[in-house]
Amino acid sequence: MRHVTIYDTTLRDGAQAEELNLTTQDKVRIALKLDELGIHYIEGGWPGANPTDQKFFEEIKKHPFKNAKLTAFGSTHLARTTPEACPNLAGLLAAETSVITIFGKTWDLHATTALGIPLERNLELIANSVAYLNERVDEVIFDAEHFFDGYKHNPEYALQAIRAAHEAGAARLILCDTNGGSLPSQVAEAVTEVKKHLPDASFGIHAHNDSEVAVANSIEAVRLGASQVQGTINGYGERCGNANLCSVIPNLELKMGIETIGRDNLSRLVATSHYVSETANLRPFLRQPFVGTSAFAHKGGIHVSAIMKDSKTYEHIEPEAVGNEQRVLLSDQAGKSNILFKARELGYDLKKNDPTVDRLLKELKLKESMGYEYSVADASFELILLRALGKPLDYFHFRNFFVVDAKREEDAEPFTEATVIVDVKGQQEHTAATGMGPVNALDRALRKGLERFYPNLADIKLHDFKVRVLSGAVRDTGGTASFVRVLVESGDKNEHWTTMGVSHNIIEASWQAVVDAINYKLFKDEHK
Structure with missing residues (x-):
């Protein structure tokens, strides 16, 4: 089986994303989680670029990896000096990692305009830096910055640049779509030429997502022979982000039969994705492929009816393969199949011809038209189900x-x-x-x-409280008189549950959600 290594740059390239800020301890925790996932290379940052990265390389030495190789990232040596006298290279070596990744200019525009040096001098910077580092660490990876743009404008020079790195001893050449503007067909054309000119070179891909094709470009490069993919968890990164490893990895493993982190580790992908987003204090993207909570969520009644017979009818993989799960949502688009599925999930075996199902469906659609959203409040739905089934919930009566x-x-x-x-x-x-x-x-x-x-009510803790102004709900009067939906997430030492209330009065909506939360707790404790 063909094997492709995964190089994670969440801690460096991903940390350049807007609204993403990681402390040294955040970076350490994420690095350890990535190692646990089976990532092969973890790029820790640019030593000396900022205090956080500097502290990270010092702190991470206390936490040896089981799977990954820690990598320090930096640039070729300064044009005005030599490798031996360059502070950039000295900082990289001071990090004491076995692998160093350096980037160099492969677009002639950047050499002459950004660096302001002759093209030949730029080739010297690349070759000298790689050769110098190659004698001092186990592995040097060369990131060919702006390679695809360079190839479009001056293919001969772009190829000369990566040849200089290859001949100086770079273990792998990474072709970078730094501006994220290349399409898969353009990536394929350039990669094909690289293989012709450097048939014995090992190469990889580093794609940005400015054209929404970073994952597609990465997969195309692998199809044509790339042996490494660089990217980030959840696609975090500067501007529109990097190639999303949470999509790249399962596509390679499950669709192309190419081994990356291994099938056993693949089931940890959802947990890792959520861990990184929580550590970064960013809300997870619900509709993210493979790992999003909506990735295998079904709302339409026809869809639910079909997946109850065979999940392959509306799911392209088994959710469990990546650590996800199938979900059925309740809404005004729901059919009987949705209710039967949710009831069975909650432990109630209803039949399709049970009159309870028709009553529930009618009530559900009416309440959804008023702004209730039971797909995000399972506890409130279970209480409706219990009342429809004639289960008493008479713990207290409101006056x-x-x-x-x-x-x-x-x-x-x-x-x-x-x-x-x-x-x-x-x-x-x-x-x-x-x-x-x-x-x-x-x-x-x-x-x-x-x-x-009921002394056990002292165990309840409020974990989250959300208010949303609704538009389009029945009797919506707009502005400050609009209907609002309140979601309350509660929990005890055993579980968490979410309840809901809807009203044009925020206090009344909150009261409904709080009462549901208490009733749910009392019912669950009574039926342990």
Whole structure:
């Protein structure tokens, strides 16, 4: 089986993305997770370029890798000096990595304009730098910066540049689409010429995504013989990002039969993708191929009916292969199959001709038209299902709530107090509490009245609270009178669950979500 190595540059190229900032410890944690995934090369950064990268190379020595080779990244030596006297190369060697990657100019425009040196001098910088480093580390990788643009404008010079690196001892030549403007056909043309002129050279691809084809370009280069793909987790990177390794790896492994990190490690891909996004404090992209939570989510009733018979009808791979899972969404587009699937997933075996299914479908579509979105609030859906099945949820009965918000001085925090009246086990509880805002005050007042009867409610913790203004919902009046949807994510020591409320009144919507969260907890504890 053919093997292609994966070179991850999330910690360097990926960290250049807008809104992505990594501390030294963030980088260490991500590097260890990438090593666990089975990545072959992990580019740690540019030593000396900034304090974070400098500290990373010092700190990572305390954490030896099991699979990956740590790589330091930098440029060819400065034009005004020699390799021996160049601070850039000295900084690379000081990182004490067994592999060093350097980039050099292969587009004549960059040599003459960006560096302001003769073309021949640029070739000397490449050859001298590679040769110097090659005597001092185990492996030198040459990143041919702007190779594809250089090849378009002056193919002879672009080929001369990579030949200089090859003859100086570079272990691998990486053809870079630095501006991200090349198309797969253009990549194929250039790669074919590289193979003709340097048949004994090992080469790879480093593609940027400015034309939305970085993954396609990477796959095309591999098809034509590339033995390494450089990219980032989730496609993070400057401007529009880099080739997304979360798409490249499964395409090579599952579609082309080319070994990269191995099938066993492939099942860790989703977990790694989410880990990196969480560490970077970035929201995961739901519709990201392979690893996104929507990648194998089905909403249309016809689709769900088909996948219940055979998942291949609407899924191009088995989700479990990359660590993902099949999901069925509930919406106004749902059919009976959606409800049967979700009910079975929750442990309730309904039949298609059960009148409960028709009632649920009718209620679901009505509520979805009002702005409810049960695909993101499974706990609220389960409560609707339980009521439709005649399961009692009579832990308490609502009588009244009253909320007072007052602000007495311009710069002072508002004062909030909530009063709640509920009937619990034959007794009426009338409680009040203050809080940080009306929702917090209501939650505290309600729990105050219930915890005497249900002490396990003290275990609930609020993990997230989201409010979204809805457009297009039934009775939507627009502006500040629009309907809002509130999602509350709660949890205890055993599980997390999400509940929902919808109203033109944000307090009422929040109340619905909080009540659902408490009812869900009480039902689950009762039926352990």
